[in-house]
Amino acid sequence: MERITGGERRESGPDGEWVTRRISGSSAAKAYRCPGCYQEIPPGVPHVVAWSSAGDGDDRRHWHSSCWDKRAHRSVRHPRY
Numbered sequence: 156m157e158r159i160t161g162g163e164r165r166e167s168g169p170d171g172e173w174v175t176r177r178i179s180g181s182s183a184a185k186a187y188r189c190p191g192c193y194q195e196i197p198p199g200v201p202h203v204v205a206w207s208s209a210g211d212g213d214d215r216r217h218w219h220s221s222c223w224d225k226r227a228h229r230s231v232r233h234p235r236y
């Protein structure tokens with residue numbers, strides 16, 4: 156049985172399957188450190204939360220939307236390899 160709650164998506168990466176959720180600016184109340192670029196995501200900025208679908212959400216991380224997208228694309232394509 157599959158559970159789909161509002162706004163969650165599954166995405167496969169090089170390091171397993173992730174569940175992502177888009178956070179709107181109004182619900183982003185804190186600053187977070189983005190693991191993609193190590194810059195801060197200030198409060199009020201829409202971004203992406205991702206956690207491993209194998210875990211229970213303890214490893215959830217907050218990413219800039221663009222950093223998350225770049226991460227996914229980097230893992231899928233190796234055009235000059």
Ligand SMILES: [Zn+2]
Nearest residue numbers: 189192219222
């Ligand atoms: Zn970032």
